[in-house]
Amino acid sequence: MNIQVxxxxxxxxxxxxxDNISFNVSTGxxxxxxxxxxxxxxxxxxxxxxxxxxxxGDVNIGGYSIHxxxxxxxxxxGYLPENNPLYLDMQMLDYLEFVAHLHGVDxxxxxxxxxxxxxxxGLNVExxxxxxxxxxxxxxxxxxxxxxxHDPDILILDEPTTGLDPNxxxxxxxxxxxxxxxxxxxxxxxxxxxxEATCDRILIINNGKIVADGTSEVLRKQAQSEETLRVQxxxxxxxxxIITSVSALDSVSMIDPVSDMDNTFIINSRANQSSxxxxxxxxVEKKWVLxxxxxxxxxxxDIFRELTTN
Amino acid sequence: MNEILVLAHxxxxxxxxxxxxxxxxxxxxxxxxxxxxxxxxxIFFIGQATLQPFFSIxxxxxxxxxxxxxxxxxxxxxxxxxxELLLTKPLSDxxxxxxxxxxxxxxxxxxxxxTLPYYITVSFIGPIDHGAVISGxxxxxxxxxxxxxxxxxxxxxxxxxxxxxxLSLVIGVFFLIIFDVLSNSFTGSFGQFLNYLSLSTHYESVxxxxxxxxxxxxxxxxxxxGLFLAESVLSKRNIVE
Numbered sequence: 152m153n154i155q156v157x158x159x160x161x162x163x164x165x166x167x168x169x170d171n172i173s174f175n176v177s178t179g180x181x182x183x184x185x186x187x188x189x190x191x192x193x194x195x196x197x198x199x200x201x202x203x204x205x206x207x208g209d210v211n212i213g214g215y216s217i218h219x220x221x222x223x224x225x226x227x228x229g230y231l232p233e234n235n236p237l238y239l240d241m242q243m244l245d246y247l248e249f250v251a252h253l254h255g256v257d258x259x260x261x262x263x264x265x266x267x268x269x270x271x272x273g274l275n276v277e278x279x280x281x282x283x284x285x286x287x288x289x290x291x292x293x294x295x296x297x298x299x300x301h302d303p304d305i306l307i308l309d310e311p312t313t314g315l316d317p318n319x320x321x322x323x324x325x326x327x328x329x330x331x332x333x334x335x336x337x338x339x340x341x342x343x344x345x346x347e348a349t350c351d352r353i354l355i356i357n358n359g360k361i362v363a364d365g366t367s368e369v370l371r372k373q374a375q376s377e378e379t380l381r382v383q384x385x386x387x388x389x390x391x392x393i394i395t396s397v398s399a400l401d402s403v404s405m406i407d408p409v410s411d412m413d414n415t416f417i418i419n420s421r422a423n424q425s426s427x428x429x430x431x432x433x434x435v436e437k438k439w440v441l442x443x444x445x446x447x448x449x450x451x452x453d454i455f456r457e458l459t460t461n
Numbered sequence: 462m463n464e465i466l467v468l469a470h471x472x473x474x475x476x477x478x479x480x481x482x483x484x485x486x487x488x489x490x491x492x493x494x495x496x497x498x499x500x501x502x503x504i505f506f507i508g509q510a511t512l513q514p515f516f517s518i519x520x521x522x523x524x525x526x527x528x529x530x531x532x533x534x535x536x537x538x539x540x541x542x543x544x545e546l547l548l549t550k551p552l553s554d555x556x557x558x559x560x561x562x563x564x565x566x567x568x569x570x571x572x573x574x575x576t577l578p579y580y581i582t583v584s585f586i587g588p589i590d591h592g593a594v595i596s597g598x599x600x601x602x603x604x605x606x607x608x609x610x611x612x613x614x615x616x617x618x619x620x621x622x623x624x625x626x627x628l629s630l631v632i633g634v635f636f637l638i639i640f641d642v643l644s645n646s647f648t649g650s651f652g653q654f655l656n657y658l659s660l661s662t663h664y665e666s667v668x669x670x671x672x673x674x675x676x677x678x679x680x681x682x683x684x685x686x687g688l689f690l691a692e693s694v695l696s697k698r699n700i701v702e
């Protein structure tokens with residue numbers, strides 16, 4: 152199911168929590184929603200799930216508009232809200248059954264779906280406990296289970312892996328990837344490696360506006376048009392000799408010695424040029440020994456920081 | 462409709478799982494039983510086989526009993542954030558309010574069923590007016606419906622249970638006494654208007670066995686008003702926050 156967001160705006164008083172944003176998500180895509188606290192991620196998700204009406208703009212989900220067909224949209228969405236609210240005084244199995252009934256899951260299939268969810272989310276050990284007696288990680292799994300119990304076309308997850316142990320995180324990511332093959336998934340997170348590991352596409356928003364949209368490779372390329380290398384060169388007479396000869400190369404724009412490591416330098420190339428070959432040839436010519444040449448990638452953290460700090 | 466029943470069923474189970482139901486029913490039966498059978502101008506002094514004393518006492522016990530039921534219904538959902546969970550399921554605001562209403566009404570019906578032994582006992586004592594008893598129970602149900610919707614409205618505007626409890630008592634006091642008292646100090650159409658607003662006027666006539674369409678319209682519209690306001694307060698999140 153496609154999601155089409157057009158000129159969405161939500162005002163809280165005079166503050167624009169979401170400011171005229173538009174984007175599309177197509178079936179089988181996993182979209183990662185990134186942004187600092189208060190950027191408008193959760194507000195956008197609340198509007199997509201029909202919890203809150205926008206001040207302006209429209210969301211079209213599989214041909215249904217949030218203004219007219221909220222009930223139809225709600226039936227097709229599985230949602231894990233921020234902070235994972237749950238009825239703590241209910242037993243887990245009763246709770247899952249309640250959610251399945253609310254979603255109108257066929258009565259004969261409810262037991263089967265619950266059993267599947269318990270297996271998928273690893274809830275079997277704790278299934279007879281009250282939700283209030285579960286640990287944070289298990290509650291998170293219950294939250295995921297209730298979001299997926301009616302086999303929704305769209306899954307919207309607000310920070311799905313908080314409170315899980317590393318093994319469970321890997322499993323949940325695998326599960327999200329699995330679901331994302333056929334369904335549309337939108338997830339928000341603060342954990343940047345998680346976005347890279349799970350998402351096909353990243354949307355970074357700041358102050359209610361979209362500041363970046365694309366795959367992690369595209370974002371990297373945008374942020375880093377020039378090549379950066381870390382090299383270690385041995386057997387030169389002194390540092391200055393290396394610096395002068397390397398700067399003389401056509402493709403090199405800048406060379407900096409790394410202060411706490413001997414014989415190590417950071418070398419920036421000019422835009423759209425590579426200096427790897429030239430450097431190697433230079434070392435051969437001068438009889439220096441090249442012991443390290445590492446291309447430095449801009450980390451997603453850096454991109455994120457650059458786009459969201461003013 | 463199905464969703465309303467699913468929610469009502471879940472709420473009713475929560476009442477019984479969390480002991481609230483047992484405690485409240487015990488208190489309700491204890492209080493009304495004590496004042497009906499043991500204390501003051503009780504049922505034996507009237508010289509007539511009638512449940513009238515019980516209906517007058519239930520008027521006050523329900524007044525305290527119902528806010529205790531409704532106080533957490535919406536406020537707790539708001540406080541813990543589960544309201545968001547509920548409203549992103551295929552449920553409208555109105556269905557949420559109706560589901561909660563129905564659950565409370567069902568619990569009241571269960572509590573009232575436990576008072577049927579009073580009726581049976583009194584009918585052994587002497588000839589009892591069965592019509593008046595049925596009408597009295599009907600009146601209690603109508604009054605409960607009105608008080609539940611007032612309670613749900615009070616619960617919708619706060620996320621603190623105690624505030625919701627006190628607020629529904631305050632609103633309840635207006636309908637149970639204050640309008641009645643005021644109507645005595647005003648004459649003319651304003652006095653009549655206050656008299657019509659007072660819940661006691663309508664409850665008394667129904668529990669005496671006189672059911673007038675005016676009484677039924679009064680209870681139903683008061684109930685509807687409370688539920689409508691509760692829904693409006695929930696929907697307010699769409700406009701501003």
